[in-house]
Amino acid sequence: MRTLHQTFAVPFQFPVHFTSGLFKIDNPTLSDTLDARGDRAGKKALVVVERQLLKHFPLLLNQLALYMQVNVPDLQYIHKTIIFEGGERIKNDTGAVQELLKTIHEQGIDRQSFVLCIGGGAILDMAGYATSIAHRGIRLIRIPTTVLSQNDSGVGVKNSINAFDKKNFLGCFTPPFAVINDFDFLTTLDDRDWRGGISEAIKVALIKDASFFESIQRNAQDLAHRSMIPMQQLIHRCAEMHLQHIASGDPFEMGSSRPLDFGHWAAHKLESMTSYQLRHGEAVAIGICLDAAYSFLQGRITSKEFEAIFSLFRTLGFTLFIPEMKRSQDLIEGLNEFREHLGGRLTIMLLDRIGKGVEVNEMDQALLVQALQLLEKYQHQDFQVECNEVAVR
Ligand SMILES: NC(=O)c1ccc[n+]([C@@H]2O[C@H](COP(=O)([O-])OP(=O)(O)OC[C@H]3O[C@@H](n4cnc5c(N)ncnc54)[C@H](O)[C@@H]3O)[C@@H](O)[C@H]2O)c1
Ligand SMILES: [Zn+2]
Structure with a gap:
């Protein structure tokens, strides 16, 4: 028998920021995050968000587009935002993953481009899974909007959807590029969340x-x-x-x-x-x-x-x-x-x-x-x- 032994270690690191007013023009958190590796110029940024949130923050997408235009003009901001219904149902079939993968494909999002996902733990889990498998990994910036996703699910390394009636049956361990917790989102949560x-x-x-x-x-x-x-x-x-x-x-x-x-x-x-x-x-x-x-x-x-x-x-x-x-x-x-x-x-x-x-x-x-x-x-x-x-x- 002949055996070659392989060993290597990969250090992972990502920041978890805490802020409020994330999309205000004078808040540097997002632009700094996008430039953390000093290589953002020319990269693309695709936004995935949940519809529930837009009902509470109807100006959110306009604010974000303006923020990008003013603070990050060297980035190619994709104006075709993907809007999903939030909540657990998004994890219960592969429809959302397929749709996100299709958009990543159609918009030419490469491995060093960014996907910004804004929403609760369910949509973050789903987007984390899709961005982990597309090109074997795209930079994901998680912007969690519930208590649970800000203090637990959004800061970890696990991404998944449910299958065969089992929670988190399909998934992977992939650290995000960054996590940004904006406390302002918590104001509109219903009491249960x-x-x-x-x-x-x-x-x-x-x-x-x-x-x-x-x-x-x-x-x-x-x-x-x-x-x-x-x-x-x-x-x-x-x-x-x-x-x-x-x-x-x-x-x-x-x-x-x-x-x-x-x-x-x-x-x-x-x-x-x-x-x-x-x-x-x-x-x-x-x-x-x-x-x-x-x-x-x-x-x-x-x-x-x-x-x-x-x-x-x-x-x-x-x-x-x-x-x-x-x-x-x-x-x-x-x-x-x-x-x-x-x-x-x-x-x-x-x-x-x-x-x-x-x-x-x-x-x-x-x-x-x-x-x-x-x-x-x-x-x-x-x-x-x-x-x-x-x-x-
Ligand atoms: N990846 C992990 O390590 C990990 C760990 C724990 C939990 N999870 C997963 O996280 C999910 C639960 O996350 P969750 O508790 O955030 O639930 P959720 O994502 O289902 O969100 C709960 C509800 O809040 C709404 N919502 C989100 N942000 C809002 C806001 N700012 N204002 C008003 N409504 C808002 C959503 O539309 C949804 O209806 C589960 O799928 C769970 O399995 C993952
Ligand atoms: Zn949990």
Whole structure:
């Protein structure tokens, strides 16, 4: 046998900017981003945006075109913007990917040209997938417009669409060229989408950072009432923790362990069981509470800690038990699908305490059914845990 061994490492880097008024003429964030490699002259820029957003920001495309004309005249701005319906349905078939690929082909977008995608996590996932496969990779600038996409999905390296009724079945790991979070977009979110992304922040706080969890507790009422400053702080910290985690761990998920998927095995299954009527962030809130209840029933966390977690989600306005959860066997099937998606051995994140996750390789079905019953009971109870009563260990 003769073998040649190949090894190389490719460093990836991309900025995640936080700003407001992104398309105001005097905001340099976008023009600087486009010139980050000093080679923008002559490159093309194609814009992909969701229709929902244009209803709220009807002048957005005019502002963007003017911005490009004034600040980036050396770039070929493609005026044929692609407008898609936003939301999860965009990931549920290959239609949007095909349309974007066709436009990339027709407009002669090359590997060093830019696609700017403006919208929520769903359209960003779809555009990330399409731009990763066209020419084996086009520069994507993500401009996330929901809490969840600004603090979680938009800052990572994963891109995907759903297939065969399975979440994220088709996809790839491709870092973006840059991410630009403009906080102004958050003002028009409906309450469900304002709230939804907070669950991803609670997720990282619970597995990694007790003081972050406490700060979310302290700000819970303000967050529930749509106060912008604590939301900006939450997004910044959550995005930072996601970035640190991706860089320090297993960015392309070669192993079976996926700490950032705490609460997600049930969340993904519930999304598909509700035909995606439940939003990702809402499903993650339930998934976290379910795994926290299970952690409590296993004696890993105290009842006070479980109640603190449940109560925080309740204060924020989440519903934590839905009728589909009565179909416990169907839900538990989500464990198999999760294992299959990860490959290798089932690895699930549970809690050892608030701020510290622990991985396990199996879940007891009878205990899971009890955890579901606990959530149902608590959902119907009108209880409130005083935030300052909860001792984070
Ligand atoms: N790639 C990853 O690593 C990763 C991680 C987590 C989640 N995700 C994916 O992200 C998606 C969820 O993202 P999401 O929560 O942003 O949902 P979403 O993209 O479905 O958006 C939710 C709703 O908000 C609307 N919207 C977007 N911006 C708006 C604005 N500024 N004002 C008013 N309405 C606006 C959308 O049209 C949609 O109806 C899921 O598909 C999930 O699987 C991906
Ligand atoms: Zn998530």
